[in-house]
Amino acid sequence: MSVIECNGLTKVYGGTKALNNLSFKIEENKITGLIGRNGAGKTTLLKIIAGLLKETAGELKVFSEKPFNSLQVSANVIFLHDQMNLPTALNLKELLETAASFYPNWDRELADRLFDYFSLNPLQYYNGLSKGMKSTFNMILGLSARVPLTMLDEPTTGMDAAVRKDFYRALLKEYIAYPRTIIISSHHLNEIEDLLEDILLVNEGKEILHMPVADLKEWAIGIQGKTTVINEWTQNTEVIYTKSIGIDQSYVVVRNHFSETERQRARNAGIDITPVTSSDLCVYLTSKTKGGIDDVFNKG
Amino acid sequence: MSLTKVSLIEVVKKQYVYKLKAYSQVFISLIFLQLLAVLFSMNGVGSMGSTVGSVEVQASYFSSDFVAAFTMLWGFITAILITTKAYRNDDFVFVANRVSSNLSNAVFLLTTSVVGGITAMLSSYLFKVIIYYFFKSTPILDAPIELLLGIFSTILYVFLFCALGYLVGTLVQISKVFTVLLPAAFFGALILEGLSGKAGTVASVFEFFFTESSLVLFIVKIIVAAGLLFSGAFVLSNRLEVRG
Amino acid sequence: MMVIVPLLITAIIVIALAVLTAKAVNKNVYSKGKFSYSQRVCWIFSGYVAILLICVVLDTVHPVKIINGWKKVDTAELEKESMDLYDSALAGKVANEGGEFLRKKWNFDYNGEQLNIATIQDDYLNTSVFVERKNHNDGKIEAAYYQTRSSVNGMDITELATPPGLELAEDGLFLRNPKKSKIKFSEFTNVFSVKQFTGEEFFERDSHYAEGQSILYLRIPKDLELIDKTNIITN
Numbered sequence: 141m142s143v144i145e146c147n148g149l150t151k152v153y154g155g156t157k158a159l160n161n162l163s164f165k166i167e168e169n170k171i172t173g174l175i176g177r178n179g180a181g182k183t184t185l186l187k188i189i190a191g192l193l194k195e196t197a198g199e200l201k202v203f204s205e206k207p208f209n210s211l212q213v214s215a216n217v218i219f220l221h222d223q224m225n226l227p228t229a230l231n232l233k234e235l236l237e238t239a240a241s242f243y244p245n246w247d248r249e250l251a252d253r254l255f256d257y258f259s260l261n262p263l264q265y266y267n268g269l270s271k272g273m274k275s276t277f278n279m280i281l282g283l284s285a286r287v288p289l290t291m292l293d294e295p296t297t298g299m300d301a302a303v304r305k306d307f308y309r310a311l312l313k314e315y316i317a318y319p320r321t322i323i324i325s326s327h328h329l330n331e332i333e334d335l336l337e338d339i340l341l342v343n344e345g346k347e348i349l350h351m352p353v354a355d356l357k358e359w360a361i362g363i364q365g366k367t368t369v370i371n372e373w374t375q376n377t378e379v380i381y382t383k384s385i386g387i388d389q390s391y392v393v394v395r396n397h398f399s400e401t402e403r404q405r406a407r408n409a410g411i412d413i414t415p416v417t418s419s420d421l422c423v424y425l426t427s428k429t430k431g432g433i434d435d436v437f438n439k440g
Numbered sequence: 441m442s443l444t445k446v447s448l449i450e451v452v453k454k455q456y457v458y459k460l461k462a463y464s465q466v467f468i469s470l471i472f473l474q475l476l477a478v479l480f481s482m483n484g485v486g487s488m489g490s491t492v493g494s495v496e497v498q499a500s501y502f503s504s505d506f507v508a509a510f511t512m513l514w515g516f517i518t519a520i521l522i523t524t525k526a527y528r529n530d531d532f533v534f535v536a537n538r539v540s541s542n543l544s545n546a547v548f549l550l551t552t553s554v555v556g557g558i559t560a561m562l563s564s565y566l567f568k569v570i571i572y573y574f575f576k577s578t579p580i581l582d583a584p585i586e587l588l589l590g591i592f593s594t595i596l597y598v599f600l601f602c603a604l605g606y607l608v609g610t611l612v613q614i615s616k617v618f619t620v621l622l623p624a625a626f627f628g629a630l631i632l633e634g635l636s637g638k639a640g641t642v643a644s645v646f647e648f649f650f651t652e653s654s655l656v657l658f659i660v661k662i663i664v665a666a667g668l669l670f671s672g673a674f675v676l677s678n679r680l681e682v683r684g
Numbered sequence: 685m686m687v688i689v690p691l692l693i694t695a696i697i698v699i700a701l702a703v704l705t706a707k708a709v710n711k712n713v714y715s716k717g718k719f720s721y722s723q724r725v726c727w728i729f730s731g732y733v734a735i736l737l738i739c740v741v742l743d744t745v746h747p748v749k750i751i752n753g754w755k756k757v758d759t760a761e762l763e764k765e766s767m768d769l770y771d772s773a774l775a776g777k778v779a780n781e782g783g784e785f786l787r788k789k790w791n792f793d794y795n796g797e798q799l800n801i802a803t804i805q806d807d808y809l810n811t812s813v814f815v816e817r818k819n820h821n822d823g824k825i826e827a828a829y830y831q832t833r834s835s836v837n838g839m840d841i842t843e844l845a846t847p848p849g850l851e852l853a854e855d856g857l858f859l860r861n862p863k864k865s866k867i868k869f870s871e872f873t874n875v876f877s878v879k880q881f882t883g884e885e886f887f888e889r890d891s892h893y894a895e896g897q898s899i900l901y902l903r904i905p906k907d908l909e910l911i912d913k914t915n916i917i918t919n
Contacts, residue, residue, distance in 0.1 A: 169441070192532055192682035203443060209537045209678065215446040225529045227462035231720045238458050242451075242534040244444050263720065288441040320441040464725040471732045473698060484870070490836075492893045494862040495844045497836050497869075504875040513698045521703075559732070561875070565739035568872060586878045593877035655881050 141168050143289055143321045144189060148198035151184055151345075158184040160345035161198065166323070166338070171315060173336040173353070174325035177426050181345040182325040183221065186291050189323075190219035202289065218243070218285045220278040221293035226266040232277060233262035236284075243285040251284035254310065258303070271298025279307055283314045291323045296331070308335055329419035339418070343426040356418045361398070364391045365411035373406065381424035393424055448543075451535055455544035456551075459522075462530060463548065466518045470511070470556055477510040478567045502571065504564035508594050511560040515598040516605035519549055523609030523673075525683075532682045542674045549602040557595030561587060593655075596662040600649070603669035610673040613680060757833060757840045759894050765832040766897035773814050773830070773899050774917070782830045782899075788847040790827040792857070799825075799904065800856030800911040811848060811859065811898045815918045821905040825857065832896035841867060842896060850900070856911070859900060 144166040151159040158181045166172055176182045187193045188200060191207035191214055200207060207213040226235055236255070240246040255262070258276045260269075269277060275297050282290050296304045312335055315322060326332055329339075339356055341349040349356070360380055363370060367390040374392055381393040393416055398406070403413055416424075484500040491497065521527065522545055531541040564585065611618040626642070633640040649665075652658040719727075765785075772781040801813060811829075827850055833842040844867055849860035874882065910916065 187682070190532075191537070194679065194681055209539070211446055211448060211451055211535070211537045211540060212443070214532075214537055215451070215535045216443050224533060225526060226533055227458075227530045228526075229462050229464055229721045229725075234461065234720055234722065238461070239534060241454050241458065245441075265721075286441065288443055318441060461722040464722040467725055467729045469701070471729065473701060476698075476701070485873075490893060492834050492836055492841065492895050494846060494848075494864050495834065495836075495841055496864060496866045497841075497893070498867070499837070500868075500870045501873050502870055503873045508875050508877055510698055513695060517699055517703065559736060562733075562736040562740060564872070564875070565743050566736055569739040569742050571870060585872060586874055586882065589881060590875050590878045593881070594875065597877055650876075650880060653880055653883065658881070 142166065143168050143203060145201045145204075146199065149185075149188070149195055149200050150197040151181075151188060151193065152196045153184070157345050159188070159195075162342070162345065162347050163198075164340060164347055164350050166321065166340075168321055169319040170337045171322045171324065171335055172338040172340055173329065173332055174323055174340050174342065175327070175329050175422050176325075176342040177327070180342045180426065182342060183293055184345075185342070186219055186221070186293050186323065186325060189289075190214075190217050190291060192219070215243075216287055217289045217291065218282055218287040219291040219293070220282045220295070222271070222275060222278070222297040224274075224278065228265065228267055231263050231265050232260055235266060235277075236262075236280075239281055239285060243287060245286035247284050247286055250314075251280055254280045254283065257306075272300060272303060273298075275299050276303060276307070279310070283310060286318055287320070289321045289323075291325075293325045294327075295324060296326070296328065304331065308332065311335065329422050330417065333418055339422075341422055341425060348425050353418060356421065357415065358396055360393050360416050360421055360424075361396045362391060362393045362414045362416045363406065363411050364389065364414070365409070366390075369409055369411060373409075373411065380421070381427070393421070446535065448540055451537075451540045452543045452547065455531060455534075455536060455540060456547050458534070459544055459548045460551070463522060463527065466514075466521065466552060467555070469518075470514055470552075470559065473510045473514050474507055474559060474563050477507040478563055478570075481506045481567050482571070502567065504561060504590070507560045507563050508590075508597070511556040511594065512597050512601045515549070515553060515556055516601040516608075518552055519602040519605030520609035520612070522548070523606060523613055523677075525613070528613070528680075529682050538678050538680065539674070542670075542677060545606065546670055549606065550599060553595050553599035553602055556598045557591050560594050560598075561590045564590075589655075593658070596659065597649075600662050600666050600669075603666035603673075607669045607673045607676075610677045610680075614676055756838055757835045759835060759838060759892060762833055762835055762894045762896070766894075769830060769832050769897045769899060770812070773812070773901060776816055778814070778830060778899065778901050779828070785830040785832050785896075786828055787831050788829045788850075790825075790829075790850050792825040792827070792852040793823055794825050794852065794905075794908070795823045797907075798909045798911055801859070801902070801916060802856055803859040810895070811900050813859070813900045813902065813916045815902045815904060815910065815916055817906050817908075817918075818903055819906060821907055823905060825852070825905070825908075826903040827857075828901045829898070830901060831898040833894075834896040835892075835894045836867075837871060837892060839869075845896070848898075848900075857902075 142165045144164075146165070147163050149159055149162040150157060160181075162181075162185065174182050174185070184193065188195050189202055189207055191202075191210055194208045202210075202213045203216055205213050207217070227238075230238065232255075236251050240248060240251070258273075258280070260273065260277060260280075266274065266277065275295060276299065279292070279295055282292055282295070296307060299307065308331070311322070324332055324336070333353060336353045339349065339351065339353050340347065349359075351359070363373065364385070365373075367384070367388050370390045370392050374394055377394045377397060379392055379394055383391045385391055398413075406413060481502060481504070485503050485505050486501040487499060488501075489496070489498045528541065531544075608618070608622055611622065629640060629642050633643060649658070649661060652661060769778065769782050769785055772778045801815075803811065803813065829847045829850070831842070831845065831847070833840055834845055835841060844865045846862045846865060848862040851858045851860060873879075874884065904910075910918075
């Protein structure tokens with residue numbers, strides 16, 4: 141069963157298209173990473189899924205319902221982000237109690253234990269927390285709610301490395317014990333890569349890729365060698381990224397269409413073939429120019 | 441993980457309980473304003489002097505007029521306040537849609553009206569006691585105070601002002617133009633009426649409620665008017681997105 | 685229109701205060717009291733309600749009713765009293781029927797042939813003077829002052845009204861102003877949202893006065909001649 145089905149989803153914000161004809165499906169009980177650069181439309185997409193915003197065009201179904209103004213969707217989705225407004229009059233303990241009253245599957249014990257582990261003060265107020273503490277508290281809300289669709293937007297903002305690590309472990313343990321559909325948006329793909337099953341890469345409101353992380357690793361390769369040789373080799377393939385190294389060396393990332401014999405020939409021609417990490421690939425795929433930041437400085 | 445089914449009533453109930461806590465600061469401003477009104481009332485709402493035979497009579501009058509009026513204004517402000525982004529978005533952190541959010545707001549405002557109406561009328565005893573025990577110099581004449589009627593009618597007035605504030609607040613949320621437009625329209629109409637000396641819309645709206653002498657008609661008028669104002673706000677806010 | 689200006693100013697003050705108190709909660713955010721904000725609000729509010737209820741109890745236990753021994757009176761009754769007294773004075777029966785309203789009595793010896801009755805009155809004294817001739821000449825003028833009860837807003841203030849002075853001088857009988865007395869009182873009235881149903885005036889204060897009938901009843905010797913008969917009712 142698909143939890144989210146979206147077809148030609150478009151959202152116009154003051155004249156610009158935050159989402160542009162986006163179509164994808166997210167299957168049940170998978171952890172999907174929503175990856176994209178700043179302003180790619182990740183948060184907008186999540187807000188539409190959560191029913192906070194209304195799509196301008198296209199179709200979106202969450203649990204087979206339109207999310208905007210749907211109480212069923214709201215009850216089965218929790219969406220946490222770093223700019224969340226929580227009621228200022230309630231302290232952290234009361235916030236947890238309130239959340240418990242709204243979500244029938246709320247795990248009080250888990251919430252309390254996480255709360256103690258991260259040594260949060262129950263009498264403190266949300267607005268008085270530091271960025272990292274806010275993120276930690278959001279995470280506790282998100283995990284303890286045990287909601288069929290959990291969406292975490294930039295969940296690790298402000299967290300230090302130790303807390304981030306704890307968070308990833310906690311998320312994975314919770315997921316294994318109580319499988320549910322989780323969407324995590326982040327720029328830190330390398331950190332969450334091991335956690336994810338699927339990856340949805342968006343750029344400028346469009347879907348670039350949507351595939352299992354395992355496939356993504358095989359999706360492209362990097363080749364490096366003499367520029368003339370490389371150019372010859374890449375004539376008929378889709379070039380994702382090029383970089384000049386030294387005077388006559390080039391590094392090029394291309395789609396991985398090569399057969400084993402072709403690879404052998406390439407090695408013989410003095411070309412190094414290396415795998416491309418998912419996080420590098422995502423950066424390459426979403427960069428505006430093929431050459432990246434170096435082009436800015438290459439006046440020649 | 442299996443989906444949970446929720447009913448609208450259930451969600452409204454939960455949101456209502458949550459709002460009583462989360463919006464509790466409005467009750468502090470209520471106390472503050474009512475005490476201020478009691479202070480203003482100490483001066484009396486009117487006085488008269490006259491001579492009866494050889495007796496010169498000087499009377500000061502006291503009533504809960506100020507307290508009731510302040511409480512009505514408080515209802516208006518409170519309603520506007522809970523339509524603002526900070527409060528409205530609080531709803532959508534947890535389970536909510538626009539219908540449940542509006543309904544729980546309406547129930548919350550009804551509660552504040554009841555609380556405001558009761559305390560407004562009871563506070564008349566506060567200044568009675570203050571005047572009696574602290575300003576013993578003048579004897580006090582006690583007209584029969586219609587406590588229950590006072591509470592009931594004040595609750596209805598406060599609720600009417602809440603409904604008005606809710607619609608105003610919703611309009612402002614839809615477009616900031618209304619922050620300028622609505623006061624301008626109100627004061628403009630008021631000044632025009634003042635200049636022309638004729639009773640216009642504002643005056644007739646006030647008359648419509650404040651001079652109604654039949655309690656039954658008054659109840660009907662308030663309920664219909666508050667109902668219309670709330671439905672207007674409901675319809676207008678049903679498209680409102682949760683941003684920021 | 686002028687009425688509206690102070691009202692608007694008050695409204696603006698109230699609005700500003702309401703908004704400020706609502707915003708004040710944000711300052712609370714960084715404080716870590718032992719009790720949560722909503723709990724504290726709950727207590728403060730309960731305290732407020734408790735004070736109000738104590739005041740209600742104080743008011744019922746020790747009712748702030750008419751004090752200083754003033755009584756409530758029925759205005760219609762007072763009016764009837766006043767008419768009756770006047771009628772009985774006209775009929776010459778005031779000595780019998782108006783006994784309860786007799787405030788003061790005077791007896792003067794007067795042997796002159798003419799009498800001038802002058803009333804030195806301000807507008808606040810409104811005494812009707814009745815003169816009855818006796819059957820014989822005994823050289824005595826008997827004066828009696830009657831006054832029915834007066835009220836303000838249904839409260840009996842008769843005791844406060846002092847009787848006028850009556851003096852016999854060489855050329856006549858002078859009725860002098862009574863000593864003025866003053867009362868000050870406060871009255872609680874209903875809130876406007878009640879008045880609109882009880883038919884009371886909205887902004888005007890309802891005040892009713894009933895001034896008692898005051899009568900000076902003179903019995904003079906048979907042949908005593910009155911110089912000025914204006915303002916005097918002779919029987």
